Amino acid sequence: MKKKKLLAIVLALSMILVGCSLNQENTTSSKENNKSGINSEYINLTMVSPTTINPVLNNDKSVAYIMNLVYDGLFTIDQNYNTVPQLVEEYSIASDGKSINIKLKDAKWHDGKSVTSRDVKFTIELIQKNSDSPYNIFTKNISSVKIENSKEFAISFKEQYAFSKDTLIFPIVSQNILSGKSSDEILTNSNNLIGNGPYKIENMKDRAGMTLVVNKDYYSELPETMRDIKVGIVPSEEDQVSMIIALESDIGRVSLGDLSKFYEDEFNITNYEGRNYESIIFNYDNEYLKDENFRKAITHAIDKKLILEEGYIGNGKLVNFPLNTKSKYYDSDVQALSYDKEKAESYLQKINPLNNKNEFTNEDNKSEVENSNNSLDIKSSENNSDNKTNNDINSQSNDESAGNKELTEKERKELISKVDLKIIANKDNEERIKAANIVSENLDAIGIKSTVVGLTEKEMTTALSQKDYDLAFVGWELSSVPDARSIIQASGYSDEKLTNYMNSLASATSDSQIAEIYSGIQTHLRDKAAFISLVIRNEYIVTNRRLQGKSEPNDFDVYEGISNFTLKNK
Structure with a gap:
């Protein structure tokens, strides 16, 4: 020693x-x-x-972590990745979602002067003038700041956005100290020693x-x-x-x-849920993968626990949706489709091509259109979903399109035997390659052939853009703003009901409304096997x-x- x-x-x-x-x-x-x-x-x-x-102009994470101790923002993100007030005493969001009224706490700068509404306005304008600020993207939707008095002001937004409050997490800097200074002087360390934090x-x-x-x-x-x-x-x-x-x-x-x-x-080692989210997306140009029964067969065939334990070496947490699992918007009651070989094989028995088109039927398509404008309260458990599925499997569907030919078991097996799915993953990411091979073995167990192809980062980008894959292992960094829409859209899945949900989410004006819509989206994507969420990777800190x-x-x-x-x- x-x-x-x-x-x-x-x-x-x-x-x-x-x-x-x-x-x-x-x-x-x-x-x-x-x-x-x-x-x-x-x-x-x-x-x-x-x-x-x-x-607000620093771009180094290690420096930002230190300056978080010195400077506070209007709001901050707690250990559960939820946005909570910091300098804000009270706030209210307008019914149209296009403005927020804020009252500041009785906070002081470290030189004894009060933190005021003018400091907030100055900070926002400073960030907006500096495109390389890490917070610039958070201020793009801000149109103006109207000062009522030294402690009260209103921020107006260009467009209604459900997560406007979540963008107000940037530190507030002192107008008194930085106003009138040149760009170089604003960056000078000696001009940034007076904060408002603990x-x-x-x-x-x-x-x-x-x-x-x-x-x-x-x-x-x-x-x-x-x-x-x-x-x-x-x-x-x-x-x-x-x-x-x-x-x-x-x-x-x-x-x-x-x-x-x-x-x-x-040393003590503390692991915590980070923001690196891993998933499998389907190529919807593949006619087989357009059928949700085929996607459900794949999803039920995949052993996610084994992927976590052996592929990612236990370094992460299983997740069912692209949000941090502790977020108030993540519905832990909506369970993922379970690893179940029998259910996977049962779904394979349901695939059936249309006579007049080279694609597969979607037996729930009719009900999807009918229900697309219904209320968003559709939360259900996996058991309910699977019970419905089992009933469908055990009985002939009455909703099949006219003229649709029912395949014999021999024809269906012959059809599946022709499939060879191309699974791509970044070859420099050892965990994803291991996970991809586990998926390939899982699919082989239900009679679906597949080939794992390791690609460079550049080759992955090309393959994804050209749709040269069937299944792809991809990773995302979850935003500090809990808006999962860009990841959902990038998955390639779309239908009328999902579009309605996404539009409703954009115009939501309360936390409870956002949570309800997210629960509906989470359930719908699960029921459609739209893509496969895998893990959110762990991060670590070491303490003496x-x-x-x-x-x-x-x-x-x-x-x-x-x-x-x-x-x-x-």
């Missing part, structure tokens, strides 16, 4: 003393610093050397880093045990990991591949065991819950 620790110390020192030779005197000094770091009164963090610490920047030096102290005048109550923070500056994310190993940093976000570097007796307390990280803010930490024996 001593040898491991010494190597780690030397590694950390090589990153801190950039450009300096490492003589014996430096090594001895490093050991002393390491010891004082372990027993420090501070919580020790790191960030990559910043281009700017301006919180931590104040006590001092900052370009190479030495910064010291954050608890803001005693914060507008919300903070734990009395809350610790001050030292932030070190390192050249890269890899160096952040090395600093944690060397015990020079207490908390850090690490990749799955880095976890093996951390010993359980020195000298910290005691519960962390509540998410991908928006890995240091969420840092105020809960106390130092052992302090």
